[in-house]
Amino acid sequence: MHDSRRTRLVLGVLLVVALLLIVVDYRDGSSGPVGGMRRVASSVFGGAERGVSAVTGPVTRLFDGSTSGSDSSQVAALQAQVLRLRTQLNSAQLTKSDYAQLKRLLQLSGQGGYRIVAATVVAAGQGFQRTVTLDAGSADGVKARQTVLNSAGLVGQVTAVSAHTCTVLLATDASSVVGIRMAPSGQLGYVTGLGAADPGLLRLQVLDANLVLSKGEQLVTSASVNNRPFVAGVPVGLVEQVQNKAGSLTSIALVQPYADFSSLGVVGIVVRPPAHDPRFSVLPPKPSATPVPTVTVTVTPRAPGSPHVSPSPGG
Amino acid sequence: MRRLALSAALVAAVLLVQLTIVNRVPLPGGGAPNLVLLLVIALAMCGGPGAGVVTGFAAGLCLDLAPPATQIVGGYALVFCLIGYLCGLLRGVLARSALLPLVLAAGAAVLGEAMYAGLSLVVDKSQVTVAAVRHVLPASALYDVALSSLVLYLVVLASRSLADSPADHATALQQGDASARLRRARADGSTAPVLRQAGLASPAASGMLLGGTGLLGRAGWIAGPAGSRAARRAERRGPRARSSAHLGDGWLGYGPPTWRTLAGPQRQAAVPRLRPANGVAGSAARLQAGPARWSARPVNLHLAAGRRRAQKARQSAGASRRGLPRISFSAGGSAARPAPTRRGLPRISFSGGSTAARPAASRPVRSPSFKSSPTLRGGSASQLATGHALAGPRPGARTPSPGTFSRQLGPRAGGLRLGGRRSRDGIVGGGALTARSSRPRRAAAPRFHLRRAQPSMVRRTAAASEFRAGGALLTGGHGPAFGGSGLSGGLGGGSGLSQPRTVRFRRRRRSPLAFLTRRGSRRTDFSQLGRRTGG
Numbered sequence: 001m002h003d004s005r006r007t008r009l010v011l012g013v014l015l016v017v018a019l020l021l022i023v024v025d026y027r028d029g030s031s032g033p034v035g036g037m038r039r040v041a042s043s044v045f046g047g048a049e050r051g052v053s054a055v056t057g058p059v060t061r062l063f064d065g066s067t068s069g070s071d072s073s074q075v076a077a078l079q080a081q082v083l084r085l086r087t088q089l090n091s092a093q094l095t096k097s098d099y100a101q102l103k104r105l106l107q108l109s110g111q112g113g114y115r116i117v118a119a120t121v122v123a124a125g126q127g128f129q130r131t132v133t134l135d136a137g138s139a140d141g142v143k144a145r146q147t148v149l150n151s152a153g154l155v156g157q158v159t160a161v162s163a164h165t166c167t168v169l170l171a172t173d174a175s176s177v178v179g180i181r182m183a184p185s186g187q188l189g190y191v192t193g194l195g196a197a198d199p200g201l202l203r204l205q206v207l208d209a210n211l212v213l214s215k216g217e218q219l220v221t222s223a224s225v226n227n228r229p230f231v232a233g234v235p236v237g238l239v240e241q242v243q244n245k246a247g248s249l250t251s252i253a254l255v256q257p258y259a260d261f262s263s264l265g266v267v268g269i270v271v272r273p274p275a276h277d278p279r280f281s282v283l284p285p286k287p288s289a290t291p292v293p294t295v296t297v298t299v300t301p302r303a304p305g306s307p308h309v310s311p312s313p314g315g
Numbered sequence: 316m317r318r319l320a321l322s323a324a325l326v327a328a329v330l331l332v333q334l335t336i337v338n339r340v341p342l343p344g345g346g347a348p349n350l351v352l353l354l355v356i357a358l359a360m361c362g363g364p365g366a367g368v369v370t371g372f373a374a375g376l377c378l379d380l381a382p383p384a385t386q387i388v389g390g391y392a393l394v395f396c397l398i399g400y401l402c403g404l405l406r407g408v409l410a411r412s413a414l415l416p417l418v419l420a421a422g423a424a425v426l427g428e429a430m431y432a433g434l435s436l437v438v439d440k441s442q443v444t445v446a447a448v449r450h451v452l453p454a455s456a457l458y459d460v461a462l463s464s465l466v467l468y469l470v471v472l473a474s475r476s477l478a479d480s481p482a483d484h485a486t487a488l489q490q491g492d493a494s495a496r497l498r499r500a501r502a503d504g505s506t507a508p509v510l511r512q513a514g515l516a517s518p519a520a521s522g523m524l525l526g527g528t529g530l531l532g533r534a535g536w537i538a539g540p541a542g543s544r545a546a547r548r549a550e551r552r553g554p555r556a557r558s559s560a561h562l563g564d565g566w567l568g569y570g571p572p573t574w575r576t577l578a579g580p581q582r583q584a585a586v587p588r589l590r591p592a593n594g595v596a597g598s599a600a601r602l603q604a605g606p607a608r609w610s611a612r613p614v615n616l617h618l619a620a621g622r623r624r625a626q627k628a629r630q631s632a633g634a635s636r637r638g639l640p641r642i643s644f645s646a647g648g649s650a651a652r653p654a655p656t657r658r659g660l661p662r663i664s665f666s667g668g669s670t671a672a673r674p675a676a677s678r679p680v681r682s683p684s685f686k687s688s689p690t691l692r693g694g695s696a697s698q699l700a701t702g703h704a705l706a707g708p709r710p711g712a713r714t715p716s717p718g719t720f721s722r723q724l725g726p727r728a729g730g731l732r733l734g735g736r737r738s739r740d741g742i743v744g745g746g747a748l749t750a751r752s753s754r755p756r757r758a759a760a761p762r763f764h765l766r767r768a769q770p771s772m773v774r775r776t777a778a779a780s781e782f783r784a785g786g787a788l789l790t791g792g793h794g795p796a797f798g799g800s801g802l803s804g805g806l807g808g809g810s811g812l813s814q815p816r817t818v819r820f821r822r823r824r825r826s827p828l829a830f831l832t833r834r835g836s837r838r839t840d841f842s843q844l845g846r847r848t849g850g
Contacts, residue, residue, distance in 0.1 A: 007365040007400075014372040014396045021379075021389030022438055034388045041380030045331075049382060052331045124338035125383040126349070127391075128435055128443045128451060133334075133383045159385065167383050175385075175441045196345065196447035262341035 039162065046165030050135050053122035078106045085118045101266040104151030109268055112233050112278040114149075116268030117141055122165070128196045130173035132156075132264060137164040145229040147221070147270040153235035153258030154178065154221055155267050166269070171236070172199050172261050180204070180236050183218035183280050187211050191219065191236060191255055199262065202237060202255040213242045213253045218283050223273075231270050233278035258284070321477055322358055322366070325470070326374045329354045334381055346454030348462050351378050352427045355395045356402045356420050356463065357470035364403030371399025387439050394434060398427040409471070417464045424459035428452060 025034040082103055102118060109116045119136035136142050138161045148155040148168050156170040169176050174195025181188055189206035206213065217239045223232035237257035244251055333350045340347075355374050359367025375395030379388045402423050409416045432452050435443040 004365075007363075007368060007403075010365060011368045011396065011400050014368055015393060018372065018375070018389040018393035018396060021376075021392065022387050025388040026438060037388065038380055038384075041377070042382045045334075045377070045381040048327075048331055049335050052335045056332075056336050121339065123334040123381075123383050125385070126334065126338055126378055126381075127386060127431065128439070128447050129383075129385050131383040131385050160382075162382070165382055167385065169385065173385075173442065174444065174447065194446075195442055195444060196451045197444060198446075198450065199345065263339075 042162040046162050049123040105268050112282040113274035114270045115272035121264045130170040132168050134166050137162050141271045142166050142269050147231045149234050150267040157229040179222045180219040181222045204253040204255045209250050213251045227273035231273040235283050344454030346451045348458035353463050353466040355399050356423045357467040359399040359402035363406045364400050367399030367403030371395035390434050394431045420463040420467045421460040424463045425456045428456050
């Protein structure tokens with residue numbers, strides 16, 4: 001087809017269709033015909049992504065986070081659960097990295113009392129959005145608006161589910177809002193993602209105007225209504241930098257999340273919330289300041305009338 | 316069909332790779348390349364604007380809908396559709412230059428990223444902020460620029476391999492490896508089977524390429540792919556040539572004699588057509604109805620160069636800009652057979668001045684050549700009539716006349732001069748129309764399709780009426796050159812025309828949405844270029 005009137009006609013028609021899609025999607029969201037298209041595409045492309053990811057897994061697993069956890073007290077008790085979940089994962093071969101991540105994930109969920117469905121990330125969103133696709137769907141008991149966590153902490157929430165895949169809105173997405181509690185005090189606040197501007201950090205805003213934030217404070221999720229979309233007690237992150245802007249009503253801080261969002265591997269979807277609020281029991285131990293030997297040398301000009309600074313033992 | 320399958324498979328594969336691997340690998344800088352955009356650019360540059368529009372829209376919609384997506388649906392479809400169209404317009408560049416397509420592809424990738432970022436800023440305020448764009452866009456654009464050449468190269472390679480697959484010669488011809496194919500066929504001894512295999516029932520329905528220039532591009536068809544509606548129509552109408560001289564325009568006039576066995580009866584009913592497109596004299600040629608004999612002397616076709624499209628033809632043929640490049644593509648095609656073995660090969664020259672008026676001795680008998688010179692902008696005859704022809708082509712000289720064709724029609728110029736002094740000057744009219752054939756010729760009047768004529772031409776209704784009046788193009792007085800030749804010239808006004816038919820002006824088909832396009836005003840259309848000829 002050359003550049004002819006027909007081509008231009010096709011171009012015009014398709015542009016109009018695209019604009020209509022944008023408008024319809026903007027107005028209706030997931031309810032309209034665009035939602036139906038999304039569901040169809042989700043089942044089609046989701047299956048394909050699962051298949052492709054099974055092949056290309058070794059490539060992406062190279063970049064999966066492998067920050068080693070230190071707590072190994074309950075490893076033996078969780079071995080059986082690991083085996084069960086491994087079969088549930090339905091992936092015949094887990095790499096060593098997957099195994100380690102899954103073990104820590106089960107450890108965390110065991111501490112909090114979460115019943116989880118383990119899944120792996122098969123695809124990541126395009127452009128400015130921070131979303132991933134997991135290889136677990138409604139067939140595994142996953143529903144929309146459920147909490148997703150990994151071995152380190154909160155990952156996000158499920159936004160859309162197909163039969164065998166689901167889409168997770170990461171906590172770092174600009175449209176994600178997570179209610180939190182400050183670890184020692186129980187003060188309430190919320191964190192929002194910064195989106196593509198800074199995918200590694202969250203922005204914390206507390207509700208108490210008098211609260212003074214300090215670096216290193218830990219955050220956990222506070223329970224949402226009916227534990228949807230967030231269950232209580234999931235570690236979120238710790239305060240990295242306090243931004244006290246003049247004129248702002250409450251203090252704002254940047255939060256370093258526990259989970260490494262740039263390399264998500266094995267994650268868990270909380271399909272049943274804990275019976276009791278775990279409060280802060282799931283949190284990793286607060287990084288305590290290790291004593292560093294420091295040597296201070298004080299040099300003072302010798303003065304005859306000052307006995308306390310005299311370095312001489314006899315003075 | 317194969318192209319469609321290839322495009323669909325490539326889009327699906329690249330989309331999955333993008334979502335499952337590229338987006339997951341943490342790359343420095345915060346951005347990631349958009350391979351789907353690069354693929355759309357490459358496919359559009361290979362396939363033209365139509366393919367680019369459709370491919371871009373489909374790929375963009377898939378990217379909008381594929382699972383992890385939560386953004387507004389239609390954004391990528393909109394942007395990729397536009398980018399596909401724009402890159403499709405650049406298709407010819409791929410054949411002309413080696414470096415330019417890479418630069419243009421990189422630029423298109425950056426443009427696409429910027430367009431999507433801008434669109435997201437407008438419609439998707441919850442997720443996209445200026446800070447996010449500032450963080451992501453430079454890195455993404457940089458990755459795209461780095462990878463665009465690779466993607467373009469791979470797509471070109473894939474399309475080439477598609478063209479080389481033995482199962483589909485039509486695709487091969489369509490995609491521009493005709494000369495290579497013909498060379499191969501020559502090694503086998505025959506050209507005709509290849510062409511027949513290729514589904515070319517008639518040379519009119521085919522276009523030879525000037526060398527494997529077009530890639531995925533559908534360069535090469537004169538009348539559309541074999542089997543298409545246009546091709547069938549072209550078969551009914553008989554051979555024709557248009558001198559729009561786009562990529563891969565090949566046979567002006569007639570094909571090699573071996574082709575004759577392919578379409579005997581159709582040729583008899585053929586009506587020569589002349590399409591003086593764009594000031595480049597066109598030709599309708601029809602072979603003599605007799606057996607396969609070429610005249611002892613070369614047949615010359617003079618298409619004045621200097622026009623944009625003629626330039627294109629020269630460049631696509633690999634000719635240099637300077638001098639008089641010989642392009643071995645003409646009848647008897649030296650790609651298909653060595654030229655000196657044939658006598659009296661038609662010679663096609665894009666030069667100013669008609670060799671028909673030159674002394675025969677000064678005309679070297681040589682292989683088919685394709686001359687071009689920037690001397691003339693219009694048809695050769697005008698030059699001839701003004702006496703420049705015998706001076707030969709003057710490289711570098713320019714005739715600054717925008718309304719070339721109307722000048723030819725003027726009383727001063729000799730008009731498009733098609734009546735040669737010799738019989739069987741088969742190509743541009745003269746011989747074809749005045750052939751002394753054993754059979755009675757049908758009175759074949761050339762038809763003109765002048766779309767979007769030069770402004771001056773539209774105004775000159777007198778000239779147009781002269782078209783109609785005589786069934787001959789020759790409207791001006793016979794210039795000295797005509798007198799010198801001793802034969803009546805003129806397109807279709809040759810001595811062989813016993814019953815001149817009325818020249819038909821074809822009116823373009825009108826689309827119901829014609830008002831959307833810029834050329835929608837209702838008036839007599841002078842078709843400038845055939846649609847299928849790459850115009």
